[in-house]
Every structure is written in C-alpha cells, then in structure tokens.
Amino acid sequence: MRLSRYIAPTLKEDPSDAVVKSHKLMIRSGLVRKESAGMYIYLPLGLRALRKIMDIVRAEMEAAGALEFLMPELTNAELWKESGRWEAMGPEMMRIADRNGMEYALAPTHEEAFTSAVRSLVASYRDLPVTVYQMNTKFRDEIRPRFGVIRSKEFIMKDAYSFDMDEKGLEASYQTMRAAYRKIFDRCGLETIPVEADSGSMGGSNSEEFMVASEVGEEYLLICDSCGYRANQEKAAYGRVKPHTQEMLPLETADTPSVKTIEQLVEFFGKPSGVFLKSIVYIADGSPVLAIVPGDREINEYKLKNVLGAQSLELADDKTVEEFTGAPVGFAGPVRTGKVRTIYDTSIQNITNGITGANEKDRHFVNVNPGRDFEIKNTEDISSAVEGDACPSCGKPMKVKKGIEVGHIFKLGYKYTKAMNVSVLDESGKPAVPIMGCYGIGVNRTMAAVIEQHCDERGIVWPASIAPFQVHLVSLAKTDEERAKSDSVYDALCSGGIEVLYDDRNASPGFKFADADLIGLPLRITAGKGFFQNGTLEIKVRRTGEMEETEFEDIAVKVRGMLEQL
RNA sequence: CGGGAUGUAGCGCAGCCAGGUAGCGCGCUUCGUUCGGGACGAAGAAGCCGGGAGUUCGAAUCUCCCCAUCCCGACCA
Numbered sequence: 047m048r049l050s051r052y053i054a055p056t057l058k059e060d061p062s063d064a065v066v067k068s069h070k071l072m073i074r075s076g077l078v079r080k081e082s083a084g085m086y087i088y089l090p091l092g093l094r095a096l097r098k099i100m101d102i103v104r105a106e107m108e109a110a111g112a113l114e115f116l117m118p119e120l121t122n123a124e125l126w127k128e129s130g131r132w133e134a135m136g137p138e139m140m141r142i143a144d145r146n147g148m149e150y151a152l153a154p155t156h157e158e159a160f161t162s163a164v165r166s167l168v169a170s171y172r173d174l175p176v177t178v179y180q181m182n183t184k185f186r187d188e189i190r191p192r193f194g195v196i197r198s199k200e201f202i203m204k205d206a207y208s209f210d211m212d213e214k215g216l217e218a219s220y221q222t223m224r225a226a227y228r229k230i231f232d233r234c235g236l237e238t239i240p241v242e243a244d245s246g247s248m249g250g251s252n253s254e255e256f257m258v259a260s261e262v263g264e265e266y267l268l269i270c271d272s273c274g275y276r277a278n279q280e281k282a283a284y285g286r287v288k289p290h291t292q293e294m295l296p297l298e299t300a301d302t303p304s305v306k307t308i309e310q311l312v313e314f315f316g317k318p319s320g321v322f323l324k325s326i327v328y329i330a331d332g333s334p335v336l337a338i339v340p341g342d343r344e345i346n347e348y349k350l351k352n353v354l355g356a357q358s359l360e361l362a363d364d365k366t367v368e369e370f371t372g373a374p375v376g377f378a379g380p381v382r383t384g385k386v387r388t389i390y391d392t393s394i395q396n397i398t399n400g401i402t403g404a405n406e407k408d409r410h411f412v413n414v415n416p417g418r419d420f421e422i423k424n425t426e427d428i429s430s431a432v433e434g435d436a437c438p439s440c441g442k443p444m445k446v447k448k449g450i451e452v453g454h455i456f457k458l459g460y461k462y463t464k465a466m467n468v469s470v471l472d473e474s475g476k477p478a479v480p481i482m483g484c485y486g487i488g489v490n491r492t493m494a495a496v497i498e499q500h501c502d503e504r505g506i507v508w509p510a511s512i513a514p515f516q517v518h519l520v521s522l523a524k525t526d527e528e529r530a531k532s533d534s535v536y537d538a539l540c541s542g543g544i545e546v547l548y549d550d551r552n553a554s555p556g557f558k559f560a561d562a563d564l565i566g567l568p569l570r571i572t573a574g575k576g577f578f579q580n581g582t583l584e585i586k587v588r589r590t591g592e593m594e595e596t597e598f599e600d601i602a603v604k605v606r607g608m609l610e611q612l
Numbered sequence: 613c614g615g616g617a618u619g620u621a622g623c624g625c626a627g628c629c630a631g632g633u634a635g636c637g638c639g640c641u642u643c644g645u646u647c648g649g650g651a652c653g654a655a656g657a658a659g660c661c662g663g664g665a666g667u668u669c670g671a672a673u674c675u676c677c678c679c680a681u682c683c684c685g686a687c688c689a
C-alpha cells in the first residue's frame with residue numbers, strides 16, 4: 047500500500063483527551079479516531095490490526111472445534127424476558143422499539159440469543175457437545191467510558207458458548223477453551239495472567255479472567271508469588287489473622303457526638319481502624335441486611351452478594367438506615383439489635399475489645415467482644431483481600447497488581463438452559479437439560495492491551511503476528527529514476543507475498559523515519575543512497591533497533607525469514 | 613448520578629480577569645531551495661470563539677440556561 051494514497055493521519059502531538067499511552071498512540075499513529083465518547087472509528091491501519099487479531103481468534107476457535115455464527119445485534123425483548131434479564135440487566139442495556147412498539151435490546155451479550163438458537167438446532171445427545179461462537183459488536187451503556195477503546199460503549203467481542211450433557215463434559219469444553227485462550231493471547235504477543243474471578247451478572251460458578259498487567263488496568267489482582275494463587279479482588283480469599291489474646295474488658299458506652307466515619311472514630315478514640323466494627327446496612331432483593339467488617343477492611347459487595355444469594359444488592363439510603371437501626375447513619379452496630387439479619391466477616395471473630403455503633407444517635411459501644419456482647423453466627427468472607435494479606439492456599443503474603451481484563455471464561459451451569467427450557471433427548475430417550483459454558487474475548491481491548499505492552503517513547507512496536515503491515519518501506523528517492531528503483535523493491539516485496547506499507551511520499555527522511563517508528567511495523571526497509579548507487583537496502587528491526595544491509599535480490603525471501611524470527 | 617476542569621482553524625494552544633469584531637505553533641495549498649532522523653524561505657486557504665437567551669452602542673470576553681468532552685468519585689456510614 048502506497049502511503050501517498052493511504053489515510054494514516056499521524057500526529058506529532060498527543061491528543062488532549064487521551065491519558066493512557068495506548069490511547070494516545072492509537073490516535074497519533076492513525077489507527078483510530080474518536081467519533082464521540084466511547085465510540086471509535088477504525089481507520090484502515092487500525093482495522094488491519096484488528097482483523098489480524100480476529101483472524102488469530104478465529105483460527106484458534108476453529109482449531110478447538112467451535113462453530114462460527116453471526117447473531118443479530120437487535121435482540122428481541124422476549125428472549126430477555128425468558129431468562130429474566132430484561133429487568134435484571136438494568137440501564138447498561140440499550141433498549142429500542144420498532145414502529146410497531148416491539149421492544150429490542152442492542153445486544154450487550156448473547157447468552158439468550160445463542161441459547162435460543164441452539165435450542166432450536168439441537169435435539170439429541172448425539173448433537174452435543176457443541177461450542178458455538180461469533181465475533182460481533184456488543185453495546186453497553188457504560189457509566190463511564192474511558193481509556194480509548196479499553197472501555198467503550200460499542201466494541202467487538204468474540205463470544206463462545208458451550209453446551210454439554212453433563213458437568214464432566216462442561217469441564218472438558220471449558221479446558222479446551224482455556225487452552226485456546228492461552229494460545230490466542232500468546233500468538234498476539236500478549237502476556238496474560240489467568241486469575242480466579244467472580245462470574246458477575248452472567249451467572250454461574252467457576253470463572254477465570256485473562257488479565258494483562260498494566261498500570262491503567264481497572265481490575266485489582268491478588269497474586270501469590272510463592273504458590274501461584276491468582277485472583278481478582280472481587281473474588282480473592284485471604285488467610286485470616288489469629289485471634290487476639292487480650293483480656294476482655296467490660297462493655298461500656300461512649301458519647302460520640304457527630305463522630306460517624308471510621309476516619310473520625312480513629313481520631314476520636316485514638317485507636318487503629320482495625321478495632322472498629324464497621325456496620326453497613328444493605329438492601330438485598332428488597333430486604334435490609336446488616337454487614338459487619340473490621341474498620342480497616344472494605345466490604346466486598348461481590349462476595350456479600352454471593353453469600354446472600356441475592357439478585358440485587360445496594361446500600362440502604364439514609365432514611366432506611368434510620369428506620370432499620372433506630373439511629374442516624376453512622377451509629378449502626380451489631381450489639382442489641384434484636385432480630386436483624388446480620389452477616390459478619392470472618393475476621394470479626396479476631397476483634398477483642400472493639401468499638402461499634404450503639405444504634406443510638408451520638409453513641410458508640412466500647413470493649414465490644416464477639417460472642418459475649420452479641421451472638422456471632424453467619425460468619426462469612428465478605429471483605430476484600432488487600433496487599434500483604436495471607437495467601438489462602440499457602441499463607442505467604444500476597445501482592446496486588448492492576449490488570450486489564452481481555453478475556454473471561456466461565457462455567458454458566460444450567461442458568462440459561464433451564465430458564466429457557468432447552469432440552470435434548472439423552473441415550474435412554476428421556477429429556478435432559480444441557481449445561482453451558484461461556485467464553486469471551488474483548489477484541490478491541492486486546493489490541494489496546496498489546497499496544498500498552500508493546501511500545502516505547504517513539505511509538506508502537508507491533509508484534510509481527512498482528513502488525514497492520516509486515517514491512518514499512520521507506521523510499522528516499524529524489525529523481526524519477528530513483529523512484530522507479532524504489533517501486534521495484536515495493537513490487538518485489540508485494541509479489542513475494544509480503545504486506546508492505548510503502549512510504550513513497552515526497553517528505554524529508556527524518557519525517558518518514560519518525561512516522562515509521564510511530565506506526566511501528568516490525569521491519570523497516572530503507573531505499574536510500576546505498577541502494578540507488580550500489581543496490582544495497584537497509585533493514586531495521588523496530589523492536590531491537592538492529593540494522594543490516596542486504597542485496598535487492600531475493601528481498602522477499604530474506605524478509606520472510608526475518609519475520610519468522612520475530 | 614455527585615464533584616472538578618475544559619470547549620477558540622484539521623491538531624495542540626494563547627486571548628477572556630480589566631468588552632471594541634481573533635492570534636500563535638503544527639498541519640494544509642502554491643512556488644523555490646533542501647533531503648539518512650520530524651528542513652528553510654516566500655506567498656496563501658481555512659474559524660456563526662460548543663449552542664441558546666440576556667446585559668450592552670458593541671460580547672470569544674460579562675450573566676443565565678443547555679450541550680459536549682475529559683478527570684476524580686459513586687455511597688464502605
């Protein structure tokens with residue numbers, strides 16, 4: 047492709063609205079342009095890279111035996127009502143109606159659509175197991191789109207769904223997909239960390255996310271270097287500290303005018319935040335629940351929601367808190383609460399002589415002891431693990447890393463097949479409900495993550511497997527004769543099956559080299575003075591900066607050899 | 613949804629406080645000279661100053677409303 051005829055608008059300056067390096071580089075190197083918040087135009091160069099990633103995904107899906115479909119983007123409301131998610135999905139799902147008032151969702155995901163499709167396409171255990179997939183746009187009304195294509199309102203996802211006769215089959219399908227995911231990211235040149243995860247609104251049990259470690263990641267990962275435990279903070283368990291051995295002091299009441307937050311309490315009592323029993327009122331599926339964690343811990347709403355088995359979970363508003371605890375916000379506590387559904391974090395048992403709200407305005411209890419001052423049952427893991435916490439499997443301290451989620455695989459179980467009445471005949475001719483797995487890759491996000499991981503101060507450094515072109519040919523020709531010679535190099539590479547971006551523009555060498563570095567194709571070939579006079583071309587490897595000279599003859603063969611080395 | 617910031621030429625910005633009808637750098641067009649690390653000169657084109665309403669003889673500038681974009685937070689009592 048001749049750059050003189052291409053649209054690859056490179057920029058010298060960072061765009062004002064980008065803050066992360068992949069976003070800046072994608073704009074500056076002419077891969078994408080912002081259309082509006084959370085929506086991006088893929089320009090020819092960006093689309094080529096995106097397609098390369100999709101080609102790899104497709105190849106590995108096919109190798110894993112998955113079958114490619116293409117589902118409608120407009121999904122009928124009836125489908126969502128069958129699964130119960132027309133309500134459950136909330137405002138993140140974009141809804142529209144046609145002229146007859148028929149309601150649709152712009153698909154934010156396709157569990158229902160695929161479950162319905164498979165329901166009508168399979169009839170017998172002989173048809174299973176089957177894994178179906180597509181690469182298609184998803185629409186999500188994100189609260190806050192950001193970081194360029196890393197979180198956008200519209201993005202391409204590869205989503206796959208497996209259907210098996212039993213859990214054993216599901217395990218096999220899951221492991222097949224897991225292996226395929228590792229290969230996909232590996233081929234894209236992306237280092238990923240698989241972590242245990244919460245399965246979120248999709249439902250289901252066993253779940254792993256493929257994370258790319260990055261400062262701009264929106265997820266927190268707990269990682270144990272000694273035993274290899276890795277989990278998303280949403281899910282991460284942690285070893286609990288040993289009980290204190292202090293003597294229990296008598297329960298007292300303290301006047302604490304307007305002292306409400308843990309921060310204020312720490313200052314007021316002059317004690318560390320860990321002695322306070324943080325007591326938070328939630329509304330789970332419409333009923334109030336009191337959740338108690340140590341003051342130095344955060345309640346983990348994912349864990350709490352799972353423990354409660356709740357569909358919805360939100361903090362109670364001030365009025366509800368007052369009705370429920372008999373005190374304004376800031377003075378709730380587990381002592382003398384009567385019959386209130388209360389969930390204690392496991393580590394509450396370790397608190398001796400703690401402090402907590404007295405369920406009375408401007409009052410706290412001091413020297414509160416679990417078991418003595420309130421009955422402690424329902425202890426559950428409902429607080430988030432943090433840096434330094436003991437690993438749940440080996441007990442060594444864990445580290446926290448930030449990560450970008452590029453893939454997510456999980457065992458859905460029977461959630462959709464049951465809700466949507468999928469049934470096939472088993473070997474004995476009796477109806478059976480298949481079990482599902484679900485597997486997603488954010489294609490655009492993968493591209494951004496690759497750039498995040500492969501760049502330097504001059505620009506992108508594409509892995510050869512997904513570079514938009516393989517070679518950046520820079521011509522420094524000044525005369526028609528020299529231009530003709532450069533053209534012959536271009537022709538030789540093209541006919542040798544190499545993808546070439548040919549800089550045949552009339553610009554200065556420095557300008558062209560800077561553009562080549564910014565765009566970051568794996569190899570740069572320069573046709574300069576050396577070539578026009580002696581026939582030697584110069585090849586430079588973008589990643590290493592290594593340069594070598596080579597003869598024009600068999601240039602395509604030479605280049606192919608070098609690309610294979612990369 | 614709450615808080616903050618910003619909207620002026622394709623891009624990056626100044627001008628606004630102390631109102632007088634818009635400027636700089638990059639990019640773009642033409643010509644000439646240059647040409648292996650973002651060349652130089654000359655001449656150009658390009659802006660309902662985010663939108664609306666108001667104040668004023670006069671508004672990019674002051675007031676009010678709206679919209680958009682970006683950042684932080686989204687309830688941990």
